[in-house]
Amino acid sequence: MGHQTKAFPIKQLPSKEKRHQLFGSVKPAPRTKPVDKMHMADLQNTKKDFLFDLDAVGVTKVKNPIMIYSSIAPYTQTSIGEFTFTSSLKQTNKGTNMSRFMEQLANYQKNGFSTELDVLKKFTKEIAKRVEQQDAALEVNFPWFFERQAPDTGLTGLNHADAGIRIEYHELKGFCIYLSLSAAITTLCPCSKEISEYSAHNQRGNVIMEISVSEDYQEADLDWKKVLLEAAESNASARLHPILKRTDEKMVTEQAYENPRFVEDMVRLIAADLYETSFITKFKVTCQNEESIHMHDAIAAVTYDKTKEV
Numbered sequence: 001m002g003h004q005t006k007a008f009p010i011k012q013l014p015s016k017e018k019r020h021q022l023f024g025s026v027k028p029a030p031r032t033k034p035v036d037k038m039h040m041a042d043l044q045n046t047k048k049d050f051l052f053d054l055d056a057v058g059v060t061k062v063k064n065p066i067m068i069y070s071s072i073a074p075y076t077q078t079s080i081g082e083f084t085f086t087s088s089l090k091q092t093n094k095g096t097n098m099s100r101f102m103e104q105l106a107n108y109q110k111n112g113f114s115t116e117l118d119v120l121k122k123f124t125k126e127i128a129k130r131v132e133q134q135d136a137a138l139e140v141n142f143p144w145f146f147e148r149q150a151p152d153t154g155l156t157g158l159n160h161a162d163a164g165i166r167i168e169y170h171e172l173k174g175f176c177i178y179l180s181l182s183a184a185i186t187t188l189c190p191c192s193k194e195i196s197e198y199s200a201h202n203q204r205g206n207v208i209m210e211i212s213v214s215e216d217y218q219e220a221d222l223d224w225k226k227v228l229l230e231a232a233e234s235n236a237s238a239r240l241h242p243i244l245k246r247t248d249e250k251m252v253t254e255q256a257y258e259n260p261r262f263v264e265d266m267v268r269l270i271a272a273d274l275y276e277t278s279f280i281t282k283f284k285v286t287c288q289n290e291e292s293i294h295m296h297d298a299i300a301a302v303t304y305d306k307t308k309e310v
């Protein structure tokens with residue numbers, strides 16, 4: 001005898017409409033307000049003295065797919081960007097037209113929205129025009145992936161750092177560009193190495209580099225993401241790796257022992273590299289170590305403005 005399957009559904013349920021009513025849906029009340037845009041109230045565009053100019057108004061936490069180009073592998077990748085789009089607002093205007101920021105994003109999205117600085121500059125300038133203001137700002141933060149090779153076996157996998165771009169545009173003043181990268185590194189404590197008969201405690205550090213760039217900076221000549229990543233990693237006790245076999249692990253461990261670093265050492269060494277990078281005009285470097293012998297973290301920071309040099 002073959003196995004008999006039951007035919008589903010067995011129970012006869014009320015219709016979907018009846019089910020919605022059962023759970024509280026009611027018939028629409030009579031509509032009294034206009035439905036055509038021409039006759040709708042436009043509160044945003046009310047003109048009066050609203051007491052203060054606003055520095056920024058717009059939309060934030062906007063997630064959108066992005067294309068990222070890099071000078072290290074993977075050379076092209078897709079990621080998710082979290083955006084903020086704003087402009088200032090005059091004291092005489094009640095509100096901005098928020099939908100226009102999102103309309104602009106939808107237009108760019110059609111061809112794939114890339115984080116190339118030239119694209120984002122164009123976007124920000126167009127936003128100002130679209131919302132009828134003198135200025136606009138765009139901020140985007142995204143995880144950026146890069147290939148990392150194990151030092152001995154050469155096995156590769158992906159690591160990532162958190163990248164950020166802020167573009168400010170003003171009709172009269174032009175553009176300001178701020179870039180940031182937050183990268184993880186290994187540090188081995190110099191003090192612990194010095195005082196102990198053997199070993200030294202180490203930790204995972206997080207380096208945040210925030211920079212301003214010169215007006216003539218072209219990322220096609222030098223990829224800022226790679227520059228900042230190298231500044232953090234090349235000055236650390238060791239780099240982080242997705243894949244390490246024993247022969248790799250030995251090398252990374254010994255390299256860290258040979259290059260002990262305090263958080264203070266980290267920010268000063270990275271500052272030196274950023275100081276020597278000609279397209280960087282100002283920078284802030286912060287290093288925060290998740291201490292392995294404490295519940296708390298260690299932190300150090302340095303800022304420098306090359307434009308203030310005499």
Ligand SMILES: Nc1nc2c(ncn2[C@@H]2O[C@H](COP(=O)(O)OP(=O)(O)OP(=O)(O)O)[C@@H](O)[C@H]2O)c(=O)[nH]1
Nearest residue numbers: 037042043044045057094095096097098099100101
């Ligand atoms: N100004 C403002 N708008 C808001 C606020 N909260 C929500 N909104 C948005 O107002 C939007 C309406 O956008 P608008 O761009 O003003 O719409 P519109 O006037 O039809 O657009 P235009 O034809 O471009 O002038 C809706 O999408 C709401 O999301 C707020 O606090 N301030």
